Amino acid sequence: MILFYKSLGILINIIEALIVIRILFSFLNIGYNNAMGKFIYEMTEPILSLARNLIYKLGVNTGMFDFSPLLAMFLMRIFYDILGRIIF
Numbered sequence: 301m302i303l304f305y306k307s308l309g310i311l312i313n314i315i316e317a318l319i320v321i322r323i324l325f326s327f328l329n330i331g332y333n334n335a336m337g338k339f340i341y342e343m344t345e346p347i348l349s350l351a352r353n354l355i356y357k358l359g360v361n362t363g364m365f366d367f368s369p370l371l372a373m374f375l376m377r378i379f380y381d382i383l384g385r386i387i388f
Contacts, residue, residue: 305387312376318344319369347372 322344324330325337332341351368 301387305384308383309380312380315344315347315376316373319348319373322348323369347376351375 318340322340325332325340330337332338348368351372352366355362355368355371
């Protein structure tokens with residue numbers, strides 16, 4: 301069970317790094333037409349779409365800013381911490 305918990309932590313760290321890279325891609329106006337861009341998009345979109353849907357269902361108007369990456373990373377960390385408290 302400890303191995304699963306540590307593996308999940310590594311997976312969350314990788315996903316968070318990919319989300320940060322995706323944010324940088326959007327700031328630098330780099331498209332997703334290349335292989336790396338497509339990989340990053342496909343790995344992060346399922347999690348970010350869940351966060352966007354949650355923001356939409358809560359009725360939060362964020363204007364032109366997309367807070368789904370922050371919310372996704374926050375929720376992944378909360379899930380990881382709760383799972384750690386249950387296991388240990």
